[in-house]
Amino acid sequence: MAIPVVNLADFLSGDPQLKKSFVQQLGKAYEEVGFVAVKNHGIPDTLIESLYTQVQKFFSLPAERKRQFEVPELAGQRGYTSFGREHAKGSSAPDLKEFYQHGQPEPAAGASAEEYPDNIEVEDVPGFRETFDKTYRAFESSGKALLQAIALYLDLPEHYFDDHIRNGNSILRAIHYPPITQEPKSAIRAEQHEDINLITLLVGASADGLQILTKQNEWVPVTSLPEQIVVNVGDMLQRLTNNQLRSTTHRVVNPARELWHTSRFSIPFFLHPKGEMSLACLDGCITDNHPKAYADTTAGEYLDERLREIGLKK
Ligand SMILES: O=C(O)CCC(=O)C(=O)O
């Protein structure tokens, strides 16, 4: 399915009409579909190419070497998580994937080392940390503009989210779905789930497989052009907006048998605020028809609960 396409250059153009129409298009798409494709997203192609090259080098390291970058106490939030560890909330079959996670390169002064552990060095791939740091910042900056548009759509001040996400707890995750070597029984590359964070920005996955569950309860493949990124609403934003914006269920299915020998790579950026941000439903989103649907919580408490549900935190 072609998801709605928006042009971030319209929002940043300085033309009030273009900006306004961007805000309406994005907001409407997030009420109806929960996913958009964004063109002119501001993440340089050359950066994405270097990131993919380094990610492929990382995953082709020997399994025992990769495991040296795995730190279970960090609940997968930094470094490597091996194949078969993470499962979707409510599913017992682990996803068919391994991944590497990179966090905030520049935590705020005084931020706790428990919430913002250092990133894990991978000496085997030259330039690895620099490329992840650079891409992290590029995603932060595109994500910030998108959240400004979302704030305007919700009749909040344009810069409502800025402070909450500055030096925030976002995660850049590089995922490798290895070739499938035996009948996977019920397991798929990524079982159906909703993302935890405010919004997710995803650069062109290297193969098909991503599908979203529509309001009509049908699974449809997501298609976007190579120059676009896919950006979807996560549960934190759904919760904050009392279900006005939709955190749409999605999954990654296995390829046809003749393509089992191929790998799939994808690199989502999970945009998280700082842990202390309140996720209490916004007053403007609570009405007689839409009474408050969630208890108050903070982003940090909510993240903790969700990491336990997907098997990353004990
Ligand atoms: O690999 C993909 O295309 C999407 C992955 C995903 O949905 C996730 O990691 O949350």
Ligand SMILES: [Fe+2]
């Ligand atoms: Fe996801």
